Each structure stands twice: as C-alpha cells, then as structure tokens.
Amino acid sequence: MTRTAHTTQTTEDDMQLGLIGLGKMGGNMRDRLRAGGHEVVGYDPRPEISDAESLEAMVAALEAPRTVWVMVPSGEPTRQTVAKLKELLEAGDTVIDGGNSRWTDDSVNAASLDERGIRYLDCGVSGGVWGKANGYGLMVGGAAEDVERAMPIFDTLRPEGPRAEGFVHAGKVGAGHYAKMVHNGIEYSLMQGYAEGYELLAAKDLVEDVHGTFKAWTRGTVVRSWLLDLLVKALEVDQDLADITGYVEDSGEGRWTLEEGIANSVPMPALAASLFARFESRQEDSPAMKAVAALRNQFGGHAVRATEAEDAVTAGPSSGTGATS
Numbered sequence: 001m002t003r004t005a006h007t008t009q010t011t012e013d014d015m016q017l018g019l020i021g022l023g024k025m026g027g028n029m030r031d032r033l034r035a036g037g038h039e040v041v042g043y044d045p046r047p048e049i050s051d052a053e054s055l056e057a058m059v060a061a062l063e064a065p066r067t068v069w070v071m072v073p074s075g076e077p078t079r080q081t082v083a084k085l086k087e088l089l090e091a092g093d094t095v096i097d098g099g100n101s102r103w104t105d106d107s108v109n110a111a112s113l114d115e116r117g118i119r120y121l122d123c124g125v126s127g128g129v130w131g132k133a134n135g136y137g138l139m140v141g142g143a144a145e146d147v148e149r150a151m152p153i154f155d156t157l158r159p160e161g162p163r164a165e166g167f168v169h170a171g172k173v174g175a176g177h178y179a180k181m182v183h184n185g186i187e188y189s190l191m192q193g194y195a196e197g198y199e200l201l202a203a204k205d206l207v208e209d210v211h212g213t214f215k216a217w218t219r220g221t222v223v224r225s226w227l228l229d230l231l232v233k234a235l236e237v238d239q240d241l242a243d244i245t246g247y248v249e250d251s252g253e254g255r256w257t258l259e260e261g262i263a264n265s266v267p268m269p270a271l272a273a274s275l276f277a278r279f280e281s282r283q284e285d286s287p288a289m290k291a292v293a294a295l296r297n298q299f300g301g302h303a304v305r306a307t308e309a310e311d312a313v314t315a316g317p318s319s320g321t322g323a324t325s
Contacts, residue, residue, distance in 0.1 A: 014038055015152045018058050020081055021071035021099070022049050025125065028132035029071065029098075029157060036156035055084055065092040067150055074101045074252070082109045091117025094146055096153075098123045100184075102256055103177040106141065110173045119146045122173060124180020125157075135159030138167045139183070141176035178260075185257030185271045188250075190227055192274035198231070202240075211235040248278045 014037045019030055022044035030040045043058040044050040052058035059066065066089060070081050078101050085095055095113055097106065101122065110120035120142060127136035136157050140147055147154075147169045158166035170179045201210045215232045218224050234241070254275045261268035280286060296302040 013152055015067065015150075016062055017041070017153060018043070018062050018066060018068035019071060020044075020055070020058070020068065022046075023071070024129055025131070026071035028129065029069075029136070032132050032135075033153065033156055038153065038156060055081075056088060059085075059088045064090060065094070066090075067094045067096065067153070069096045069098050069153070071098050074099050074105075079105065079109070082113065086113055086116060086118065089113075089116070089118050092119075094119040094121065094150065096121045096123055096150060097177075098125050100124075100180070100251055100253060101177050102252075103141075103174040103181060106174040106177055110142075119143070120173060121146050121150065122176040123154075124170075124176045124183065126180065126183060131157075135166060137183075139170045139176045139179035140168065141170055141173050141178070143172075144169065181253045181256050181260070184251065184253035185268070187227070188254045188257075188274040188278075189270040190225065192270070192277055194228060194231055211239050246281050248281045250275065250278050254278075 016039045017033060019026060019033075019040050019042045022030060022042050026042070026044070027049065030042050033040050040051075041058050041061045042049075042051040043055055047053065052061060059068070062068070068085060068089065070078060070085075072078055072081055078097060078099055082095060082097070089095070095109075095118060097109065097120070101109075103122070106120070106122040113120050122141045124139035125131075125136050126139075127134060136159070138154055138158050140154065154167055155163065168179070170176050198210065198214070201207050201213060207213060211232065214228065214235060218229055218232060238244070254271060258268055258271055258275060260266075261271070293302075293304045297304045
C-alpha cells in the first residue's frame, strides 16, 4: 500500500510508528503523520490523549522491526525513556530522539541501545506549533541505512517541496542535535535583533506606525523572515505588547551553542549578547547595575535612584574627580 504525503513529494510506503510524548509538538506530529497515511501508536502519561495505556502496550502494538520516536523533555526524562525502551525493544528496532537533547547525550544513548542491537537516530526538529500545517525542518544524525529506513516518516513531517530544503542527514549520531543547537543559537540572535529594533522604533516619537513599519519589511527587504512575520502577527494583537511581561526563559540550547563557541574558539558575540539579555530579563532589580550606580555616585557624585523606602542619594564623595561616565 502506498500513500502520497504532499502533492509535491514522491510516493512512499506507509509506516507504523510508536510516538512517545503527545504535547504541543508530539501531538501535532501525530496528526500530520496520520494525515500522511502512517499508522501512529502514541503514548503519553495523560490517558485522555494517549493511544496506549503504557509503554509496554505501545511496543506490543508495533510490528517488528519497530520504529519509536521519542518526543519528551530533554535531559533525564529522555534518558529514562531510552533506558526503558532498551528493555522493551529488540534487535533491529530503531529509536529516534526528536526532542531537544544535548548532542553529547546521543552517543551515550546510541551505545547503550547498541548493546541490544537497537538502532538510534537523533533528529533536531524546528517548526513549533506551526509544524502541523507547514511541516518541520529536520536535521538527522545517524547511520545512512537507518536514516533511509525512516525516510517515509521524515518525508511526511518535513515541509512540501524539495527534500533538501527541509531535511538534512547532517552526519553521524549527534550531528542532528548539534545542528539544531546551532540553529537555535542563531534564532536567539535574530530575535534579539528584531526586539532591539522594535524598542528603538517605539521609543522615538517620530515613527507613528511601528507595527506597519515591521509589516512593510516582510516583503522585498533583506531582513524579511518567518520570525519577522511572527512579530508582525504579535503586534497586530497587542501593538504596545502591554499584555505580556519582558520575562524570557531559555531552553538551554543557546547556552550549549555558546559553550561550543568557546570550546572551538569561534567568536559568537551576537549570541552571547542575546543570551545575557534573557538572563537580565528575569531580574527584578539587577545587582550588577546597582553596583554601577554606586560606583558612578562614588567617583562622580552622580545621583542614584533609591529604593522606595529611602530618599535619592544625590552626592558622592567630596573628593570626586568630576568624571562623567
């Protein structure tokens, strides 16, 4: 039996897949795969969305050689899931880690599964909540024969169009997650650039239509991108972004990318600045900037803004140098 994933893609054989983790990404991936003609047996701890009552039941529902895609949070949850699959699967089966695992975990997971003859692929996935409709960018690491065997799954998940524009076999085990890590590092920098541009436009009373300015950049300009489109979409709903705070978390991949830059002597100032900006966003009152304010007061007598319980300090030491930094 055959199916056509998208009108612009080649016809491939249907596959059966176990999918662990049916959150925002995993649930949408299940829907896209089923729409593409594949049989998906999903497992999630939440029974209301799970197809199988347990991992054991999910594995039992799959025909050998089995393919199981893991889509759970990185770190210990993924490591525990892979360890459990090692007990349940058999030689010739394949595990695909599609979460945001650190690339150094991949060689450990692959070696552990290999003890039982179980194959392993790592797959960086980009596309977020829009991937169900638009497809996901996929970066895969592992042996070529294992990648080829899972290609019908990858072809259904990726965007329409040439395979090379939405999928890459990046290299050996670990290469997929490494490529996704660098992708996310670039994403941090791009978002920070757009954010700083937004703040400057909003701060100057000369530009009266900030939203319209960004929208005018979405076609023809050198800064157009999907991220810019998403910023325009956000500003359409709340042009002053008044309904959200400036608190920004990070998934960890920006940190890992910066660590790799240091380890390989690759300068990454844009990423570093964007990552540190996120750290700063979580501080109600920056200790570092308190120190700067205190120093300016000490050497130059510059006023500092006191806490609510205190009056502002306006004078520094009488022997100040008169510096104006």
